[in-house]
Amino acid sequence: MPDHLRGSGRTHRTIRRVLLALAPETLATLTRPDTLQVVAVDGKTLRGSATPTEAAVHLLAALPPDRRLAAQVRVPAGTSEIDALTLLLEGVDLAGVVVTADALHTQTDTATHLVEELHADYVLTVKRNQKTLFAQL
Numbered sequence: 001m002p003d004h005l006r007g008s009g010r011t012h013r014t015i016r017r018v019l020l021a022l023a024p025e026t027l028a029t030l031t032r033p034d035t036l037q038v039v040a041v042d043g044k045t046l047r048g049s050a051t052p053t054e055a056a057v058h059l060l061a062a063l064p065p066d067r068r069l070a071a072q073v074r075v076p077a078g079t080s081e082i083d084a085l086t087l088l089l090e091g092v093d094l095a096g097v098v099v100t101a102d103a104l105h106t107q108t109d110t111a112t113h114l115v116e117e118l119h120a121d122y123v124l125t126v127k128r129n130q131k132t133l134f135a136q137l
Contacts, residue, residue: 020049024059024072039063039070041088041101043081060084062092062099085110094120103127 043060050056055077062071071092075084081104089099098121099114106124114120128134 016048020057024074036064036070036092036094036097038065038098038100039092039094040065041085041099041105043075060088062088081105082107082110086113089118094118097121098123101125103130106130106133
């Protein structure tokens with residue numbers, strides 16, 4: 001533990017509880033940049049966040065190149081990042097912004113949502129397991 005935290009009552013357990021209690025959406029709103037040109041969407045499972053009764057916390061985030069948080073949501077247990085993407089980008093002005101995401105998000109519904117509803121452009125990863133699409137490219 002760093003010296004400045006010793007004896008202060010702030011332990012790693014306390015810090016962990018506070019971080020897990022934070023609403024990811026609220027934190028993202030406080031740190032969102034004013035303008036966006038490119039946003040990368042990625043999900044991460046928080047190491048050490050699982051408990052005997054709850055699954056590990058999984059977050060989906062949208063980050064511009066400067067790594068400031070544009071948006072962030074907790075992916076509800078029993079769902080996937082695909083389901084959380086619409087919620088993640090809700091309320092973020094993406095008109096004219098290029099959105100990148102990994103192969104998990106290379107879905108027709110995702111591309112349609114980005115272009116038709118959010119007026120964004122996209123770059124999505126295509127892997128060989130999407131045989132028809134991969135062959136077309």
